[in-house]
Amino acid sequence: MKHDVLVIGGGNAALCAALMAREAGASVLLLEAAPRAWRGGNSAHTRNLRCMHDAPQDVLVEAYPEEEFWQDLLKVTSGVTDERLARIAIRASSICRGWMRRHGVNFQPPLSGTLHLARTNAFFMGGGKALVNAYYRSAEDLGVRIRYDAPVDSLELDDGRFVAARIGAERIEARACVVAAGGFESNRAWLREAWGEVNGEWPADNFLIRGTRFNQGVLLRQLIGAGADAVGDPAQAHMVAIDARAPLYDGGICTRVDCVSLGIVLNRNAERFYDEGEDFWPKRYAIWGRLVARQPGQIGYSIIDSKAVGRFMPPVFPGVKAKTLGELARGLGLDEAAMLRTVADFNAACRAGSFDHAVLDDCRTEGLTPPKTHWARPIDTAPYYGYALRPGVTFTYLGLKVDERAAVHFGGKPSRNLFAAGEVMAGNILGKGYTAGVGMSIGTAFGRIAGSAAALVAAPRARQASPHAAV
Numbered sequence: 001m002k003h004d005v006l007v008i009g010g011g012n013a014a015l016c017a018a019l020m021a022r023e024a025g026a027s028v029l030l031l032e033a034a035p036r037a038w039r040g041g042n043s044a045h046t047r048n049l050r051c052m053h054d055a056p057q058d059v060l061v062e063a064y065p066e067e068e069f070w071q072d073l074l075k076v077t078s079g080v081t082d083e084r085l086a087r088i089a090i091r092a093s094s095i096c097r098g099w100m101r102r103h104g105v106n107f108q109p110p111l112s113g114t115l116h117l118a119r120t121n122a123f124f125m126g127g128g129k130a131l132v133n134a135y136y137r138s139a140e141d142l143g144v145r146i147r148y149d150a151p152v153d154s155l156e157l158d159d160g161r162f163v164a165a166r167i168g169a170e171r172i173e174a175r176a177c178v179v180a181a182g183g184f185e186s187n188r189a190w191l192r193e194a195w196g197e198v199n200g201e202w203p204a205d206n207f208l209i210r211g212t213r214f215n216q217g218v219l220l221r222q223l224i225g226a227g228a229d230a231v232g233d234p235a236q237a238h239m240v241a242i243d244a245r246a247p248l249y250d251g252g253i254c255t256r257v258d259c260v261s262l263g264i265v266l267n268r269n270a271e272r273f274y275d276e277g278e279d280f281w282p283k284r285y286a287i288w289g290r291l292v293a294r295q296p297g298q299i300g301y302s303i304i305d306s307k308a309v310g311r312f313m314p315p316v317f318p319g320v321k322a323k324t325l326g327e328l329a330r331g332l333g334l335d336e337a338a339m340l341r342t343v344a345d346f347n348a349a350c351r352a353g354s355f356d357h358a359v360l361d362d363c364r365t366e367g368l369t370p371p372k373t374h375w376a377r378p379i380d381t382a383p384y385y386g387y388a389l390r391p392g393v394t395f396t397y398l399g400l401k402v403d404e405r406a407a408v409h410f411g412g413k414p415s416r417n418l419f420a421a422g423e424v425m426a427g428n429i430l431g432k433g434y435t436a437g438v439g440m441s442i443g444t445a446f447g448r449i450a451g452s453a454a455a456l457v458a459a460p461r462a463r464q465a466s467p468h469a470a471v
């Protein structure tokens with residue numbers, strides 16, 4: 001049976017594409033590599049979507065205009081972004097929630113202790129798991145055919161035109177195809193290759209993957225090999241410092257360690273290596289994965305005292321707790337004398353100020369390298385806590401180059417019927433850096449665009465749903 005539109009992937013971008021194509025009247029088959037119980041990719045781990053809005057809107061307070069969103073993106077990417085595509089995603093984020101609601105997604109204001117995002121980000125009621133469940137339900141109701149345990153190995157192409165997908169010996173034809181199969185973050189061999197060998201170590205061997213194990217980048221690699229234009233650097237990724245005890249895959253949000261700005265972070269030599277108070281945590285949490293990745297053994301230790309307790313969302317595993325700093329060093333396996341020296345130097349360098357974690361306060365160190373420029377208070381009040389940290393990869397940025405119709409490009413020319421959405425093309429907008437919630441903004445915008453464009457090619461007489469219309 002030949003379908004109009006084949007969607008490869010089973011997360012947010014794939015589901016948005018499948019729903020839009022089906023709403024436009026196309027017949028749609030969605031292939032999800034994971035079994036049903038693990039469906040939804042990294043999208044199942046998410047909590048929110050960054051949304052532009054000019055005035056308060058249900059769960060979003062105040063305003064977050066297009067220009068501010070764009071400037072935020074420009075800042076975090078240091079300009080390594082495609083402004084045209086970025087603005088498409090930004091504008092789409094202001095009109096997509098009515099459509100999302102129609103497909104069963106509900107929103108809620110942020111819970112206290114999240115990353116202070118009440119103005120900019122709409123939170124999904126029940127998180128990303130509820131979002132993907134709602135989309136799957138809606139897709140089934142609309143007649144989208146869904147297959148689980150269906151990892152596509154390769155695509156058959158003819159001069160940049162999609163012909164068929166292959167799963168083992170099986171060949172699946174369609175008139176158009178949307179690839180929404182995520183990045184390659186779950187592929188440890190590829191991460192190893194991308195990060196290479198540094199001082200006799202292979203840093204990627206110590207990375208943990210925060211999300212799904214199914215984003216192996218099989219089609220990304222095949223398409224680039226077949227001449228699809230690529231964007232982004234394979235070593236760029238969203239990386240967070242997470243609890244070293246997190247599982248290799250799917251640890252999700254609860255393994256993140258959020259007390260970095262309230263204390264100090266040491267490497268395995270018990271030395272500090274970066275300004276823990278450089279900026280507000282929501283603006284800095286996504287750099288700490290890379291910082292830890294550059295340390296010997298790719299391990300760090302976040303140390304706090306009892307003054308920090310209650311000021312951050314506790315991670316799922318309790319930290320090592322100790323009555324003295326010496327006991328804490330032993331509990332973490334750090335050299336006791338070295339850690340006591342580092343903490344003593346830090347404590348001596350702290351200048352008294354008025355501590356306020358909600359502003360860039362004046363509690364800072366003096367004469368210390370690296371400095372701690374805000375929220376620097378001596379670590380002197382028992383009990384003490386420590387968390388071992390590992391780099392946690394959220395998603396990779398190497399992707400397929402696309403245009404405003406989400407068409408994959410071959411040698412600078414757009415494919416007639418092959419489209420890409422979500423993480424697999426997010427690198428067009430996120431050359432580096434990250435701002436919370438933009439992954440889902442990009443996936444929702446380009447998933448909807450790709451689904452509409454694929455339906456238009458595959459079933460030109462079908463009713464066309466515009467991904468740019470507010471519904």
Ligand SMILES: Cc1cc2nc3c(=O)[nH]c(=O)nc-3n(C[C@H](O)[C@H](O)[C@H](O)COP(=O)(O)OP(=O)(O)OC[C@H]3O[C@@H](n4cnc5c(N)ncnc54)[C@H](O)[C@@H]3O)c2cc1C
Nearest residue numbers: 010011013033041042043047048152211422423437439440
């Ligand atoms: C812990 C965590 C928390 C996050 N929180 C947020 C957040 O709150 N807000 C936000 O904006 N972003 C967040 N992100 C990032 C966000 O998850 C991604 O940007 C977004 O989900 C990407 O959607 P996607 O559909 O492209 O990829 P995914 O949701 O990862 O979906 C990819 C799908 O493709 C399937 N697949 C892969 N290869 C194949 C193949 N060969 N054949 C068939 N299927 C295949 C996978 O099984 C999966 O279903 C978070 C990520 C993680 C890991």
